[in-house]
Amino acid sequence: VAIVGFFVHESLGSGLGFLQKLMSGENLISHSPLSNLLLRNHSSQHALMLFLLLVAVAKIVTTSFTIGSGGSGGLLVPSLFIGGCLGAAVGLFGQIYFPSITSSYIPFIPVGMASFFAGVANAPIASVIMVTEMTGSYVLLAPLITVAVISMILCHKFSLYDNQKLNKFESPAHTWDITAKLMRNFTLQESVKQFQQEGILTPDTSFRSILRQMSRLNRYTFPVIDSSGKYIGIVSLAGIGREQKRSLLKQKVKAQDLLLPNSPIIVYNDSLSKALETMLNFDLDCVPVVDENRNLLGTIGFHDILAGYHKRLTGKDIERKTF
Template sequence: MLKKLNGLKTLLFRVDSRTIYLYSFFTGILTGGIALLFHFVVDGLSGLLFDKTARFPLVEVSPTTSIFNGSIQPVYLLVLLLPTLGGLLVGICIHYFGEEATGTGVDQFLASFHDHGGQVRKRAPFVKFLTATLTLSSGGSAGKEGPMAFIGAGIGSLYGKFIKMGTRARRALLLSGAAGGLGAIFRAPLGGALTAVEVLYKEDFEADALVPCIISSVTAYSIFSSVAGFGHMLRFETQMFHSPVELGFYVLLGLFCSLAGYLFIRMFSAFRNKIFLKLPIPKILLPAIGGLLIGILGLAFPPAIGQGLSVIQGVINGNYPSYWLTGSLFLLLLAVSKMVATSLTIQSGGSGGTLVPSLFIGAMLGGFFGNLVHHFFPDMAPSVNPYVVVGMAAFFSSVTNASLAALVMVTEFTGGYELLPPLMVVAVISLITSHKWSLYRNQAKNKFSSKAHLWDMNPRNLQHVKIGSAFHGRYLSEAVIMNNQKLLDIEKMTQ
């Protein structure tokens, strides 16, 4: 019996190229369970605070929901107070717990991978859970996926630290945790794994960690979906790609979304550097100011706040003005308002992801572009819906530099596998045009720009170093010997 226990202990605590897969499986189990808790807590609080108390349909808002057409009659004061109060509580958390309480979550896990040896502070996942719950349930314009990626990464990192992993293995487990968080919350196991390894760099991806990420992501997805339900996040009626000529329009859509992505990144940074960091008020109050502005924007234009998945579904279903010009401008307004709302939420100090807002913005831009193409070329572009779906991938890719992950994520998100040809086109366009900018400050250019791969750089450097120039100073009088070398042999070397 003792022998079996020792064997089990050896298996659970031994670190090699095989056991990392087992640890990724365990990480996926933990991450899937926490993703379930996070999902139900955020949605439950959102429904309680907004749907029932403020009579504002935050979770199920439609594109055309408005106080001006009488579709909702909210408690105006509560719509203003709830985001403000949520922001104030987040500000208190920032004051006492530091930077891990704020931001997208993705930037923090990128910093952990590149600069901190895959290490995350013990309290960080719990703090992120709390602040993200406060931000999202009080109306913040952000997604669950960024915080869940960081929470999952934290689980992987802490598990690696517990079993005394080396730095390289701990980084792999950090990524597998992030993949599990993304795969579960998005119900996209392959997309979650690819995002975790691709979002690290602008021009590269972490191939060594792909298998652990897939194992963790599939495990977390299975646990999450067995309770929350299997199926796609959005319902999209399958439409076959039928005309090679239409690829020209998708090329233009890819270029349009790349330009819009660049403008959004500039806006996102400007809200932080030019507005919130320059306000002459205590930092603890900044999230509350952002929350108040979110409440005002929510009253003026309800679809702009919250996570926005129901708005994307409404646009796919055609729930927007039918006249082509009015409909196009309406969708463009939705995209711009979401850019503003997301910038207000995150850059004021709120905690939430930017991937779902990116999908939202891309869907609206795709709908805008598709409306124009359909109006002027109805025979070549018989439907607007495919442009909505492809626009999601185009914009997602242009702001994250995760082109392959974007097309896989969107197909899993919507079930639009028949749109793979145009999705591949916009992914390539984004890869070519958008690699010089990113939504994430801690995204490295490539592996050789990351401290995580200094060991890759050393052989290349040594190719250009001559022995004569390297051996100087004390190395002229000292030698390197083996531990098991006999004293007699050393004496012979010195004669």
């Protein structure tokens, strides 16, 4: 890297200052150690074009050695720098050989930046947004979009980022977003095979009996119904410690004394997503499910919700396995 940088010092660092000077039309070749060699046999425009191509190649080499050796550095800014140099070189080529249609090479710099990064990163939208923000102008928005799309089409099989996902459906970061949207469209009635019937209390159920069911069913949430089977509320023993349990036993409290204020209620045609959110919001390990007349149909837990979701996706039921 040091050897390359000695001859082409523009290939070191971020290079954004170099691009800024290039866009301002400054004569950069005069500051290079290679200026005498290039200007000796070429015109100033030819020399600048060759110089920019040389700088782009040198930047590729220095970036490759830096990243490949484990050094600190990224790929975003070098990609923009290389694209800007190549874009300027193409613009100079047009100025030299097609002067009637190419008046300046400067607009080719941001176009080259967007095109190169869109190709190597497979990110056309991001490249267009970044370049327009960096240049502070939307005058070249149409050509930026055009070259970004073309570059993406030509280079879509290759990417600097080996672990880049094809789309958001394959990205672990978006897994829950997709799952949540699907769960909102799946109702309990369509998804859950049957509701659990155990652990249903009456208002007069003693606290001692609730503790027995808690131990037997290994859960801490119990729905309460009246004599006609209508849902009254829910009892949750989450967070109740040993001393508090002893105190409640001495007081001989009943289920009706332990009902949660504003007890949650889930109707059988509600979505899987609503049932899951209710369990999480109220810290429950199951939720009661009722019909339109508040008659309790049973309860569902996390396993039932996930099994229902799996059934809707695959069409297959999941059976509980005992060990």
